[in-house]
Amino acid sequence: MQWYPGHMAKARDLLRKNIKLVDLILEVIDARIPISSSNPEINALKGQKPKLLILNKMDLASPAATARWQKWYKQQNCETIALNAISGQGLRNVMAAAHRLVQPTMKKLRDKGRRSRPARLMVVGIPNVGKSSLLNRIVGRKRAATGARPGITRGKQWIKVGGELELLDMPGILWPRIEDPSIGLKLAATGALPLESVPVEEVAHWLGALLVKKNPLQLKERYGFSSSPKDPNQMLDDIGIKRGMLLPGGVSDRDRVARLFLREFQNGQLGRITLELPPEGNYNGFCTHVP
């Protein structure tokens, strides 16, 4: 899947330049696709800076799956916090961990006799994972623009929180080549890629096939089917009939149905569903030990 407009390249430059200025990186990922939504470039650029991984949109993910992910990350020395950036559930844990993780750096500065300054935090992640929503939550009011489509934040912005913290909101950054097609599909299904740039019918079919296998009862309930769906094509056509999304001749309008289906998944209307589970064994590269 190809999707890498010019502002992404600009955002990478911003990341490269600003990473040096901060004391802690808050990487926001989507709890429904933790690995697919973490940007490998962040670890490549972050050097020795501590990082806290935030599994956001926990309200949309399976609680059991999120618990498994947190256990898995912990096994590799990677600290995670589950968050709902809309309700604020988990926010206190984020703040407590952030304060703790910046302490060693702040202490070093004090020991060197530097004048104390606010700790600087950078909120990074791929598009649409909830970076600005988290930042607004921390600040306690709406300072950063948020939106249901990717690419809302374009430039960087520093925001002060009391005298203790400074936060940098960053535009979403996607890595340039998504080699694994299933990662592209997951990013499209969860809304990290704008719908205009993805083959919606293909993505809806892929998601439909997965959910028919893993969550047939949720589909049955949501769309009022008389039995559990078995075939994704048939199911999408049946949704069209149920919702009156028909073309002349009475066949389902597959494009409209695909959009509806993806939107309902993204809004959590199909239930709390996680699309990937931790791989077996260790996963080198994504978690860097916090010193």
Ligand SMILES: Nc1nc2c(ncn2[C@@H]2O[C@H](COP(=O)(O)OP(=O)(O)OP(=O)(O)O)[C@@H](O)[C@H]2O)c(=O)[nH]1
């Ligand atoms: N259900 C749910 N929705 C969330 C959560 N956090 C953010 N959202 C929604 O996700 C969408 C994207 O949120 P933003 O905060 O704009 O995301 P962003 O990462 O700043 O996006 P860009 O600036 O476009 O990269 C918005 O519609 C938010 O309301 C969450 O924890 N749960």
Ligand SMILES: [Mg+2]
């Ligand atoms: Mg934003």
